[in-house]
Amino acid sequence: MVLLVWTVILLGGALVGVVTARAADASFTRLRHDRHSVPAVLLEGSGSTVPSGEGSRYDQVRTTVRWTAADGSVHTGRALVETGHKAGSHVDVWLNGKGRLTAAPPSVGAAAAEAGLLGFGAAAAFGGLVIGAGAFARWRLDQYRYERWEHEWDRLGPQWGHKTP
Secondary structure (H helix, E strand, O other), X not given: XXXXXXXXXXXXXXXXXXXXXXXHHHHHHHHHXXXXXXXXXXXXXXXXXXXXXXOOEOOEEEEEEEEEOOOOOEEEEEEEEEOOOOOOOEEEEEEOOOOOEEOOOOOHXXXXXXXXXXXXXXXXXXXXHHHHHHHHHHHHHHHHHHHHHHHHHHXXXXXXXXXXX
């Protein structure tokens, strides 16, 4: 049982991890192809860095921007931009395939790292499920053995009380 569980964990976990990592990487690649940056103008300043309470600082804030779409129409919305810009500054914002403001897609390196972590997490979760299923199977087998021993004891136990002639 232990050999079977570890074999399934190693082979199945590797398969689940690779499939998950490839699916995540494909999803991040689609994001990079779907999103594009456009130049925009800040309608309000992005201020300076905002303290988070523990000494670290945010490097982006949400502020109002205006951009011109490919069809020439002017749009206004709130987007994440780097801090420290004044109103009227030119920045790049990201749009999705529908022309809506969105976050920048992950870089190739960040996407690869995140895909790897997701693959590792999926493999670990699969391993946990297999260990749980193996423990449950072992418990059921033990219960079955206990029942068989009990039946054998009931059958043979009374014979031990008699003396042989």
